[in-house]
Amino acid sequence: MSKRQRLGANSIHALIIWMALATTPSLVxxxxxSAAMPENARAKSYGSGWECDRGYRKVDRAxxxxxxxxxxxxxxxxxxWECDRGYRxxxxxxxxxxxxxxAYLTDTSYRTGWECERGYRKVGDACVAVKVPxxxxxxxxxxxxxxxxDWGYRATDKACVAVKVPxxxxxxxxxxxxxxxCDRGYRATDNNCVAVKVPxxxxxxxxxxxxxxxxNRGYRAVGEACVGFKxxxxxxxxxxxxxxxxxxxxxxxxxxxxPL
Numbered sequence: 001m002s003k004r005q006r007l008g009a010n011s012i013h014a015l016i017i018w019m020a021l022a023t024t025p026s027l028v029x030x031x032x033x034s035a036a037m038p039e040n041a042r043a044k045s046y047g048s049g050w051e052c053d054r055g056y057r058k059v060d061r062a063x064x065x066x067x068x069x070x071x072x073x074x075x076x077x078x079x080x081w082e083c084d085r086g087y088r089x090x091x092x093x094x095x096x097x098x099x100x101x102x103a104y105l106t107d108t109s110y111r112t113g114w115e116c117e118r119g120y121r122k123v124g125d126a127c128v129a130v131k132v133p134x135x136x137x138x139x140x141x142x143x144x145x146x147x148x149x150d151w152g153y154r155a156t157d158k159a160c161v162a163v164k165v166p167x168x169x170x171x172x173x174x175x176x177x178x179x180x181x182c183d184r185g186y187r188a189t190d191n192n193c194v195a196v197k198v199p200x201x202x203x204x205x206x207x208x209x210x211x212x213x214x215x216n217r218g219y220r221a222v223g224e225a226c227v228g229f230k231x232x233x234x235x236x237x238x239x240x241x242x243x244x245x246x247x248x249x250x251x252x253x254x255x256x257x258x259p260l
Contacts, residue, residue, distance in 0.1 A: 038062045054078030069093045088113050102127040121146050135160040154179050168193040187212050201226040217241035232256050 037043070040056045040063040052063035055078055068074060068081045071094040075082050083094035086105055097113040099105060102120045106113060116127035119138055130146035132138055135153045139146065149160035152171055163179035165171055168186045172179060182193035185204055196212035198204050201219045205212060215226035220242040231237060231244045234257040238245045246257035 040065070052079070067092070071096075098125075100126050102129075131158075133159045135162070164191070166192045168195070197224070199225045201228070215242055 037050045038061060040053045041050045042053060043049075044051050052058050055066055055074060056063040057066050057079055058064075066074065066079075066081060069092060071084045071087045072081045073084060074080075083089050085107070086097055087094040088097055097105065099114045102117050103114045104117060106115050112122075112125075116122050118140065119130055120127035121130050122128075122142075130138060132147045133149075135150045136147045136155075137150060139148050145155075145158075149155050151173070152163055153160040154163050154175075155161075163171060165180045166182075168183045169180045169188075170183065172181050178188070178191075182188050184206070185196055186193040187196050188194075188208075196204055198213040199215075201216050202213045202221075203216060205214050211221070211224075215221050218237060218241065219226040219228050221227075229244065232255065234250045235244045235246050237243070246252050249260055250257040251260055252258075
């Protein structure tokens with residue numbers, strides 16, 4: 001075979017190899033990709049790279065089987081394990097939750113894993129009955145005594161004592177103070193509701209301080225009475241309604257309004 005013939009043959013062989021590679025690139029790259037992918041792994045459904053099969057977890061460049069302890073199970077994604085209901089994780093094991101009497105399991109993975117039934121309070125690792133006094137009722141709270149007094153009673157130490165409402169008074173829903181207020185027209189004096197004596201030309205005001213009344217417009221308080229006053233020339237009753245002041249361009253001088 002001549003040199004020219006050998007060159008032609010080599011060219012034909014190179015062309016055949018190039019055409020084979022061009023028509024089967026996926027096979028070549030797939031072989032290269034599978035070589036980089038460890039056992040018990042699969043290509044990601046999106047993006048590039050790989051991920052471990054269910055029941056395996058990634059450690060460096062390998063997929064290591066997940067050791068599920070007794071009373072445990074693989075989670076939904078299959079990449080870790082969780083404990084069965086009634087068990088809690090302790091290092092690499094699932095240990096049983098000790099539920100005391102008068103308690104029930106919870107679905108929380110923190111704290112004790114149980115709560116006391118209604119009417120019981122957690123004391124250490126036990127559920128102790130809440131002692132509700134007479135005229136009281138249970139409340140669902142983790143703080144405080146666990147009970148409250150019925151309407152008309154106030155908590156005193158560990159008992160519910162009836163609120164003593166004086167005549168002309170009524171109960172109020174408050175945990176502080178006396179537990180009662182006086183009807184309109186009465187004021188609290190010691191433990192009684194005393195009628196407010198409103199003088200003539202006066203009216204009752206709802207206030208816990210002062211006299212409990214004010215004078216009508218055009219009158220002012222003098223002792224326990226409302227006394228009328230005269231408005232001088234060039235003056236008018238002020239905003240309080242209980243005294244007068246000079247008009248503009250006038251000033252008060254010796255009980256009168258004199259020009260500035």
